[in-house]
Amino acid sequence: MIFTVPESQPFTLNPSSFEFSIAKAPAPALSQPSVTLFDAPGSVMKFDLASMIGLPSDLNGGPSYAITGFTETRLASAAVDPATGKLTLTANDRASRSVQDTVTVALTDMGNYEDCAVQVAVSYVTKPSATIAGVKAATDLVYNGEPQQGYTGSPQATYLSPLEQSVRDLQRPLCHHLHRYCFRR
């Protein structure tokens, strides 16, 4: 801080300044998030870690994210974008299922707060089977040299979401393949 007097005053100040510093506040108390991965080999899911941990709004820069460790019971890899905190988790190909893994993410370089870490609890659920409805197999089809659909109606699929414990409609369009068929003689 620098003290001064108006230019009109017949004197100056010397010394006129002091230096002081303000230490960082202690590490903020962050939420320790839980995420769920599908219990399937190679299952990859991404999470917006930055939005899940309750960061203070007055960080004054940062944080930088880094994985500092993770258990590998059912987890093949864990990666985080240093700048955005986007967390990518990949399940391994082990047959056995575990209850939970843990990923530790360090947060550093915050302007107003000391470094800290969050532990992400990772659990696994079986990928649900969807039930298709709304279609009937086509009948009375006759070969005409063109692909034929083989069903009528609009296929819809529902599944029990293991993450939300509710019945959900499959939002993405169902893929189907049209084939040419011919009769054996």
Added chain:
Amino acid sequence: MAEDKPAYKLYFPKHAATGLVYNGTRQQGYSGVPVVKILADNGVDEMDYHAPLYVEYKGINSTVYNSPRSKPQDMEESTPTPPSTPAPTG
């Protein structure tokens, strides 16, 4: 010209504040009422000069901060403007 003027010491605050920790609010960086001892017209006696006396803040140790010049806390017609979110310098 400033170099032609006598220079007097700032008596209070004597020292910058220490042990400050970021708490999300403005922190003044000193305590006490700023006062300058100046010579009286007789050239012998000392008088206390209180006002106007301005204070401004600049960042040190790579901290980027520059405040507008304002009068310190003891000035009745003004309010202090220490750093609002000073980055620590440690």
